[in-house]
Amino acid sequence: MKIAGVLLIIVGVIALIYGGISYTTHKKVIDMGPIQAEKKETHSIPLPPVLGVVAIVGGGALLVFGAKER
Template sequence: MKPATIVGILLIIVGVIALAYGGFNFTTHEQKRVVDLGPLKVDANVEKEHSVPLPPILGLAALAGGVVLVVVGVKK
């Protein structure tokens, strides 16, 4: 297989996944000081969930670019 075809197939897969899921979530863990009163110090573990949305146009662009690369790779 030619490199253009392989990259095209990977872009098609990424495009379909981006359209299907629409983004991804991840969680961060950090320790925050809750009370700081003289010698009394209390810390707490805090989990924050972050979400990164992927616009549909990004998935469509990856899908279209992948199709173009596969067609170009097969023709050569």
């Protein structure tokens, strides 16, 4: 339980710092024999700050209550 709590806290802090996930896709625009052109598109998935806070609080709860059960 302690490991899961620490991991949740780390994920929550990362979510608060970065604020989202971004990725790049490549799309062929022109493909005429030896002539090719690609277009790079950057997409982002925003993560709400509430998600990071919930992960931190949940990880802290796992650390506190997981230690009391033993």
